[in-house]
Amino acid sequence: MSTHNSGIDSSTWETNPGGFGPGEASEIVGNTNAVSERDRQAHARAESERRAAEDDRERASGVGVSPTLDHELGQRLNEGPLKGIKRNAAAARKVEHRLDEEREELLNLAAGQRDGELLAAAWEAAEAKKAVPSIMVAAQEFDRTAIPTTHPIARHGQFEERMRAHHANANRETVLAAWSDVEQVLGEESTSILDESVRTYRTLVDATGEVDNAAAVIADGRPDVLDAFTIWPTLVERWREVQCVRQWLALVENNGFDPTYPERLIRTDAQMIEREVWRSQFVGQVGVEIAHVDTPEAALQWFADKTIETGAHA
Known part of the structure; x- marks a missing residue:
C-alpha cells in the first residue's frame, strides 16, 4: 500500500519530527541533547568521585597492600x-566427601525396600518346616529406622553449613595459636x-x-x-x-x-x-x-x- 493511498504524508518526516514545526523540532532536539550531555557529565563526575574515594582508601591503607597470604x-x-590451615582444609574435604556419600546412600533408600528379602526368608523357613521369621514387623521396623524423616538433600545442606562454620572457627583458632x-x-x-x-x-x-x-x-x-x-x-x-x-x-x-x-x-x-x-x-x-x-x-x-x-x- 502506498503512503498516498493511506492518507499519510511522509514528506516532512525528516524535517518535522513529532508533528511539530521545524523551529519547535530544532528546539526540542537541542534540549534533548543538552539533557543527555548533563546526564553524561553527572555520570562522569560520579565515576570520578568514586575512583577518587577508592584511591583515597587505598592510599590510606597502602597502595598495593591488601590482607592476603598470596605471595x-x-x-x-x-x-x-x-600449616594448620592446610590441615583444616584437608579435614573439611574428607568430611564433605563423607557427607556426599551418605547423602547418595540415603537418597537411594525407599520404604518397602526389604519386603522381597523378608518374604524370601519367610518362604525358605516355611519350606524347611522352621519357624517363619517376622515379615511385616521387620519391614515396618526397617522403614521406621532406615528411611530418612528429613529429605537427604536438605539434611546434607544443614550439616554442610555447620561444618563450614566449624571450619571457619578452626582456621581462626589455628592462626591465634x-x-x-x-x-x-x-x-x-x-x-x-x-x-x-x-x-x-x-x-x-x-x-x-x-x-x-x-x-x-x-x-x-x-x-x-x-x-x-x-x-x-x-x-x-x-x-x-x-x-x-x-x-x-x-x-x-x-x-x-x-x-x-x-x-x-x-x-x-x-x-x-x-x-x-x-x-x-x-x-x-x-x-x-x-x-x-x-x-x-x-x-x-x-x-x-x-x-x-x-x-x-x-
Missing part, C-alpha cells in the same frame, strides 16, 4: 607456623628488610640522588651501585608482603573467617582496620608528615631518610 612470605607462613610464631617471622623479616633498605637507599641516593634512575646507575657503573639498584625493588616487594600479612592478621583477630566460605576473611570494617595497620608502622608519626607515605616504597624511603637524618644507621 612468597605468605607461602612460607602457610608451610610453617600456619600460631600468633607468636608468626610475629617472630614478621619481626625477623622486618628487621632484615629495614636494615638492608637503609644501606641500599643510601648507596643509591649518594650515587644518583634517587632510587629508580636506571640511566644514572648505568652511567655510574660501580658494582655496589648496580647491586643496590637490583636489590631495592626486592626490598620493596618484601616490605609489601610484610604489610599484607600484618593486615591479614588484624582481620583474622578482629573478624575471623567467613562461616560460608571458611578460606575467606570477614570484611566487616576492613578498610578501617587496614588503615590502622598501615599507619601503625610509622611509630610516633602522625598527620601531614606521613600523608604522602602511601606505598611500600615510600614507607621504606621514609624510614631510610629518618634513620639517616638521626644518624641511627651510621
